[in-house]
Structures are given as structure tokens and as C-alpha cells.
Amino acid sequence: MGTTELEQRLAGRLAELRTERGWSLDDLAQRADVSRSTLSRLERGEISPTASLLNKLCAAYGRTLSRLLAEVEPEPPQLVPADRQPVWEDHASGFVRRSVSPPHPGLRGEVIEGTLRPGADIAYDVPPVAGLEHHLWMLGGALSLTVGDTEHRLTNGDCLRYRLWGRSRFQCPGPEAARYVLLIVLP
Incomplete structure (x- = not known):
């Protein structure tokens, strides 16, 4: 099953967040308790994230899931x-x-x-x-x-x-x- 347009934008934003912090995939894997290979596939948009995975990443980045999703959507009216x-x-x-x-x-x-x-x-x-x-x-x-x-x-x-x-x-x-x-x- 392919990823949606929203999931592609989300994958890009997750990669940006990691890069903004200067973290390697290994750094993020350790902070979020997620395998490096899963993170790599997620950031390339090859897999769809689960709620549990996104929660771990949001915790590592210190933001809510809603805020993360809002960052990949246009400004809401x-x-x-x-x-x-x-x-x-x-x-x-x-x-x-x-x-x-x-x-x-x-x-x-x-x-x-x-x-x-x-x-x-x-x-x-x-x-x-x-x-x-x-x-x-x-x-x-x-x-x-x-x-x-x-x-x-x-x-x-x-x-x-x-x-x-x-x-x-x-x-x-x-x-x-x-x-x-x-x-x-x-x-």
C-alpha cells in the first residue's frame, strides 16, 4: 500500500525536524526507541506511520501529534x-x-x-x-x-x-x- 500525499509531507517534515536538531538517524532511534531502519523508511515515505510510532516521535520532538500534522497542512482558517x-x-x-x-x-x-x-x-x-x-x-x-x-x-x-x-x-x-x-x- 502506498503512502498518501499527507503522509509524504509528514515524512518530509519528520526528516526536517531531525535535521534541524542536528540528529543522526541513530540519535533519533535512541531518543524515540524506534529502529533506525524504520525511521529511514518513514522519512523516505516508504511506510505509513502508526499512531504509536508518531507518538514516540512527537515525544522525542516535544510536540503534540496535532501540532505535527498542522505543520504539514496549510494554515487553518x-x-x-x-x-x-x-x-x-x-x-x-x-x-x-x-x-x-x-x-x-x-x-x-x-x-x-x-x-x-x-x-x-x-x-x-x-x-x-x-x-x-x-x-x-x-x-x-x-x-x-x-x-x-x-x-x-x-x-x-x-x-x-x-x-x-x-x-x-x-x-x-x-x-x-x-x-x-x-x-x-x-x-
Whole structure:
């Protein structure tokens, strides 16, 4: 499967970020705990990144995934029509991410719609930016969200507020997809 135009721009931006810092592929591999060969293939646009891989890279670069994606998209307007909201899908994990209100210079918050297929299980070792404020509001299905060592079971209408300092894990027990809105506020 080939990469999309967005993934090609993302690959280029990831290579730029590494070069801007003066890091070799080996340096980044050590910082992100990702193999050098995977990083090389990703930067050349030969593979599509997973959510877990992008999270590791965002942590190494100290930025949120939304901010990284915004860097490869044109400046977002104040009004973001539904058909212009960037959608990214991690086919391997069954995660679909819609950037409802993309990051914007001068603003600290953003809104994301997430959908996880039944059985999806995504673990993040570290937050992309320590201390991110999250407000997760369930729109449908069920979600098991572990923040640090605490597991939270959410169903339709529930809202979980937390600051993200360490690891997290999103699991969709099914039988239907978990659909939620996530408001992220930079510290």
C-alpha cells in the first residue's frame, strides 16, 4: 500500500525536524526507541506511520501529534468546515483521528474526534508534551482508558478530565466502535 500525499509531507517534515536538531538517524532511534531502519523508511515515505510510532516521535520532538500534522497542512482558517477537517487513519490499530479544530498559533487548545474499532488497543509510553490537559467526552460505544496506573471505563456521555504526565492506553472492548471527542490544552 502506498503512502498518501499527507503522509509524504509528514515524512518530509519528520526528516526536517531531525535535521534541524542536528540528529543522526541513530540519535533519533535512541531518543524515540524506534529502529533506525524504520525511521529511514518513514522519512523516505516508504511506510505509513502508526499512531504509536508518531507518538514516540512527537515525544522525542516535544510536540503534540496535532501540532505535527498542522505543520504539514496549510494554515487553518477560523471556520473549519467538516469536509476540510484533516482525517488520519492508523489502519494497523483501527484508530481514526479527525482534527475538528486543528492547532493554531496563539491558541493552546484543539479538538479531536477519535474512533477506535472494537478490539483496538493502543498504548503510548510517554505523552508528546508532559502535562497536557485532556477532556475526553464519549459520544458512543465504550472505552477503557488507562492514565498512568489508573484505569477508567467510559461509556456514552461520560467525560474524563486529566493531565497526562506518563503512559496511557486506549482500549475498545466492543461490541461497537468507541467514538469520542478529545479536547487538548497545552500546559
